[in-house]
Amino acid sequence: MKYDVQHGTHYEYRSIVPLAKHVLRLTPISNATQTVLATSLSIEPPPAERHEIIDAFGNRATEITIDTDHRSLSIRGRDSIIVHARANVEMERTQPWETVGCDAMASFDLGAHSPAHFVFPSRLAGPLPQISDYARSSFGAGQPVLICAMDLMRRMRQDFVYDPAATDAATPVGDAFAWRRGVCQDFAHVIISALRAVGVPAAYVSGYLATSPPSGQPRLLGADAMHAWARVWCGREHGWVDLDPTNGVVVDQGHVTVAVGRDFADVAPVGGVVISSAGHSLASWVDVAGTDESR
C-alpha cells in the first residue's frame, strides 16, 4: 500500500512563551516493512536552531529551539510512504515463551532493535503485580510465544473498553489497567507491561492508521489521530511481530510506523520544555490516504 500522510499539531499558549525547546518524533524512516519516498516537516514560528538526529532506537528526531516570543506553535508534516506486506508468521512454530525470554537475556546484541533493550521495565511500562497476574494465564508452560501473546491480546479485547475520555497522555499504566479503559497508548502500555512481566521483550510503536480502510475491511479505532501499538519479540528466528491490541489485530499493511521505543516517553511526537506561566491547549489531526499499488 502507498500512503499519503498529512498531519498537523497546533498549540495555543495562554501566556507568551519566550523560549521553547522541543524534540519532535514525527518523521518516519525506511525499514524492512516500509519505504519512505518523501517527508516534510514545517514549523511555525520558525525555529532558531534545528538539528536532525537518529536516536538510540533508530528513530529520526528533530531537535528545535524557538527563542522568540510566541503564543502558538504549529507543526505540519506530509509523508509519502509505501508499506510492504509482511511475511506471515506461523504462530505455532514460534519458540516457547520461556526460551524467548532466556534468549533475550543472553543476547550479546546492543543494536537499536536488540531485544535486550525491551525486556526490562521502562518509565511508563513498569512491572506491576496485578498486570503480571493478568498476563500469567495466557502463558502456559512451553507454549509458542506468539500463540500466548495473541491470547493475551484477545483477552484484552474482551476485558478492556476503548474510551478516549477515561485517560490522557500522562495516565499511568496501572490506572488504565485498573479501570480496564483507555486509548491505544494505554492498551499498548498494558500489553507491553504484561509481556515484560513474563520476560518476553516488548516495544512501543507510534504511527498512523489508514483513515479509510481497504474495501471490505472495518474502519479501525484510532485512525483520526496518531496511533500506537506494541511489538513483541518472538525469538531469534522470527524476530519482532507487531500487534495492535486496541484493534486486536496483527499489524500488516494498514499501519505506518513512525517511531519505536520502550514506551511513549521514548517516542513522544512532541516533547520538550517551554517557559510559560500558564497552560496550553492542543489540537491535532491526521489524514492518511491510501492507494493500493497492486491495482
Place this chain on the structure above:
Amino acid sequence: MPAPGLAGYRPDADRYDEMVDDAGHVRARYAALSPAFGRTATAPPLLLDEREWRLIESGIAQRARLLETVLADAYGAQLLCRDGIVPAAALTRSADFLRPLLGISPAGGRHLLVYAADLGRDRGGMWRVLRDRTQAPTGFGNTVQSRKATLQAFADVAVHLDICEIEHFFHTLNGTLRGNGRDGNVCVWTPGPFSENFSEHQMLARLLSLRLVEGGDLLVQGSQLFVRTIAGLEPIHAVLRRLDGDFADPLTLNARSRLGVPGLTQVIRAGNVVIANSLGAGLAESRSLAPYLDAIARHLMREKLSLQLGDVTEAASTMPVWDGTKISPRPVTLRVFAVSTPDGWQVMRGGVAQLGDRSRTVAADVWVLDRAYRKPPPCILAAGSCKQLTSRVADHLFWFGRYFERAVGVALVLQALETRLVTEMPAAGWSETLDLAQLLGAWGAAPYADRRVAAAIASSAHDYVGSLPWLLNAARLNANCIAGELLPQAVADDLADLINAIRIRTIEQRAVTIDRLQAMQVALASHRRDDHATAFLQIGRHVERAIIGCRLAERYAIGPASQIAGADALALEIRRGDVQSRATAPSSLFDRLIGAVTAPTSIAFDIEVLRTASSALPAIAHADQDVVAACNTTAGLAINIIDKTSAEALLPLLESKLIGFGDLVSSAYLTRRDPTPAVLGAAPR
C-alpha cells in the same frame, strides 16, 4: 561517665575487629589511640597502616581505570558485548544506561573524573569492594571538616602519629575540573536545598572555590552552556555534577525532571562542556554489571583485579563504639575517593568510615599512617576569579530581605494589638485595637475581621498567605538556599525556631519573637561578604521598609488617625528603626516617619540606603542606569514631601514608585524563571 579506654571490650568472636586482635590485644597501630577511646563524643578515627593502605590505593586506582574503560566501551565501540564478554542485558538492565549519550565521547576524553568505593573487610581481614560509586560520589565534601574535628579531639595522640593529609586531594580535583591550567569556568551542580546532601554540596563549593548552581541557573544557547548571573550570561566549561545523570536534561532524558538543563545533551554532543562524571557514568556502579568486572579486566586490560568484590551483608569488620553507657562492636565500612589526573588516578589518603548498621550510623575520620609520607607543600586553592552572583542567589537575597522586613512589620503590629487586647475594654468607634486590626487586614496579614480573630490568624495561621508564620516561612525558604557564605547560618536556623515557637501566643512570647527578629537584623547588618550580595539584601529589606513606611505615614501622619491623641506613640511603637543605627531622633512624628534622613524610622533613611546599594550594582546594558534613575526618582519625591498637603499628594505616588523600583531591580538582575518541563503531545489514540 567517661569510657574506661578499651577495658571490658569484647569484639564478636567470628569477625575481624579493627582495634583488638583475636587474642584480645590492642593492635599495634591503635596503641597510641586506645587509651583516648571514649574520651570525647567524637568517634575515634579508623587507622590504616602504610602496608594496608598501599594495597587499597593501588586496588582503587586499578578499579577506577577499569570502570573508565567499561564506560568508554559501553557508550562507544561496545566490544564487550561484541566479543561475548558481557551480555547486552547486563547494560540494558541498568536505569543509568543513558541511551541518548551513546556514541558521544566526552569532552576531555574521560567519563570518570571522580570515583569512590565502599570497602569492607572479610572475615580474614582482607578489604573487599562492596559498592562502586561512579554516578556522583558523595562524602568527600565533609572530609576536611571531619579531619579538623577529629584532629582536635585527639590532638595529644595525633602529634605522635604520621598522618597523611587530605587537602591535596581537593587541589588535584580543582586542577582536573579547571582543565589542568586552562582555568575554565567550573561550577558545582546541586539538585537544590531539599537534597539530603545539600550542605555537603555547599561545603564542596566552598572548599574548591567554585560556584554552586542549580539547574535553573544554567541554560543552553547554540550548543554552549551558560550560567545566569546578575551581570549577564557567563559560559561554563566544566560541571561537578551532584545529581543523577537521568535528571540532567529533560529534553533527551527524563522529561519529568525539573532539576535539569534542557539541551545539555546537545552541548555534550558538541564537546563544549566537561561533565564530571559524564551523564551515563552511573552505569559503571550498577549491580548488574559488577559480576562481570573480573572478566572485563582480564579481557580489556589483561589484568587481574586486586580488590575483589565482597558481599555487603557478610564483609564488615567491627570497631568499638562507646554510646555513653557501654562499649560494643559495630560493623564498619570504609569509603575511599579517587580523582583522575593526567598522570593517572590519585587516591585521597583518608576517607570516611561508617560505623553501625543501616539504622544508626556514625561517621568517623580515616587516618592513613605512613612513616615515609612526605607532606606535600601547602597548596592554596586558586580563589575563583571574581565570580558574579548567580541571578538565583541574588533573587533569594532580595526576597529574603523583603519577606523578612514584612514579617518584622507584621510582628510589631501584632505585638501592639495583642498587648492592648489584654487591657482594653471593648468600645464603639475608633480604638487603637480596631485600627491595628484594620492595619493587619490592609497588609494582607489577616482578613478584615474581629480584632481577636484577626490577631489569631495573623499570628498563627501558617497557611494564610501574608500571616506572620507564612512570611517567616517564606523568608526561611529563601534563607535556606543561601545560608552559609552569604547569609549567617544562625539567621536561617533562628527563623526555623521562631516558626516552631510561634504557636505559643503569649505577650511574653511575642516580645521574645520581636527581640529575636531585631537580633537577626543586627546579625544581617554586620554580615558582609560580597558587595553585590549585601546590595541585593539591602535593597530587598529597605524597599519593603520604605513601602511599609509610606503606608504608616499615610495612616498616622496625615490620615484620620493622625488627629487622635496617642497616634504618635502608636505609630512609633510599630515603626522601629534598624536597631544598629539609632541616631538623634527628631521630635516630630512627620519627620521621624518621612523626611529626616538621620532617623532610621524614616522613609528618607530607607531611600538613602537604596541609593547607596543601587550604585553598587554591576553594570549591565543600560539596566543599571535605569535602576539608579528609578531610585533617584523615589528620592526626589521623598524630598518634596514637606508638609501634610504635599504628603497627601505624593505619598501614594512614592509608594507606587518604590514598588516599581523593586520590580525593575528584579527584572534587570534577577529574572531567571525556570523553564517548566511540559510533557506535550497529544495522547495517541
